[in-house]
Amino acid sequence: MSVISQKPDVIALANQKGGVGKTTTAINMGTALAASDRSVLLIDLDPQGNASTGLGIARDQRKLSTYDVLIEDKPLSDIVLETIVPNLHIAPAQPDLSSADMELMGRTGRASRLKQALRGLDQSYDYVLIDCPPSLNLLTVNALTAANAVMVPLQCEFFALEGLSQLMNTIREVRSALNPNLEIQGIVLTMYDRRNNLSHQVAADARATLGDVVYETVIPRNVRLSEAPSHAVPALLYDETSAGSLAYQRLAAELLRRRQDVAAVG
Ligand code: ADP
Numbered sequence: 217m218s219v220i221s222q223k224p225d226v227i228a229l230a231n232q233k234g235g236v237g238k239t240t241t242a243i244n245m246g247t248a249l250a251a252s253d254r255s256v257l258l259i260d261l262d263p264q265g266n267a268s269t270g271l272g273i274a275r276d277q278r279k280l281s282t283y284d285v286l287i288e289d290k291p292l293s294d295i296v297l298e299t300i301v302p303n304l305h306i307a308p309a310q311p312d313l314s315s316a317d318m319e320l321m322g323r324t325g326r327a328s329r330l331k332q333a334l335r336g337l338d339q340s341y342d343y344v345l346i347d348c349p350p351s352l353n354l355l356t357v358n359a360l361t362a363a364n365a366v367m368v369p370l371q372c373e374f375f376a377l378e379g380l381s382q383l384m385n386t387i388r389e390v391r392s393a394l395n396p397n398l399e400i401q402g403i404v405l406t407m408y409d410r411r412n413n414l415s416h417q418v419a420a421d422a423r424a425t426l427g428d429v430v431y432e433t434v435i436p437r438n439v440r441l442s443e444a445p446s447h448a449v450p451a452l453l454y455d456e457t458s459a460g461s462l463a464y465q466r467l468a469a470e471l472l473r474r475r476q477d478v479a480a481v482g
Pocket residue numbers: 233234235236237238239240241266350406407408435436437438439441442443445460
């Protein structure tokens with residue numbers, strides 16, 4: 217495992233499947249890292265803007281968004297907002313981001329727009345988490361090009377492993393063409409149901425096939441995690457002692473250990 221000395225540590229949450237827990241992980245791991253005194257920026261790269269909504273950013277607060285950074289050359293710092301979580305900032309997304317994929321096509325450096333924008337960031341962050349859309353489009357490629365690591369939420373259900381080879385191909389292509397240092401930082405098993413045999417089986421298969429890259433921490437299926445966004449707060453604020461919140465705190469502690477972030481807590 218490589219030692220990460222550069223700041224910020226940029227981690228893309230990617231999986232082209234929708235509904236696997238990318239956004240939930242971005243929000244709650246981001247909150248847990250921020251609670252561990254790390255300064256965190258969450259970049260919302262999904263036109264649905266669920267990470268922005270889930271962190272209490274109303275639509276009318278999103279005058280500027282990640283679209284303006286990728287397409288209009290706005291500096292990231294112009295669009296970054298504070299959230300209800302101290303130490304956690306967000307670069308919000310709006311539905312207009314859905315056209316960015318097409319609009320980027322004709323641009324030079326189309327895959328490196330986010331990477332360029334991160335270079336110009338004036339505030340220093342310890343972690344930048346990028347919440348990717350459910351697609352392997354240019355938005356996700358921008359995230360993978362800007363990141364030094366990719367974290368993959370994997371839902372504990374049938375077919376979970378099938379989509380993974382496509383994602384791995386994309387990661388390989390990005391590595392060879394754009395970002396040789398991109399690491400697969402980890403695979404996180406999500407929506408684990410311990411009463412369900414299939415969950416056990418998928419988790420066991422994932423560990424057998426993928427080995428240590430799979431995080432020890434497993435995120436359980438937990439209703440508090442799904443309720444929290446409708447209250448526009450992270451689960452860690454909504455119900456700090458719920459099984460879901462505790463799991464994301466463990467996940468953040470495991471990430472800090474894996475990143476050899478020396479003052480790691482937990
Ligand atoms: P993605 O960003 O990959 O599309 P989300 O994080 O939005 O996935 O999760 C999809 C849906 O599942 C959301 O409604 C979310 O609240 C819910 N969800 C995510 N993780 C869990 C979990 N561990 N337990 C219960 N519900 C979850």
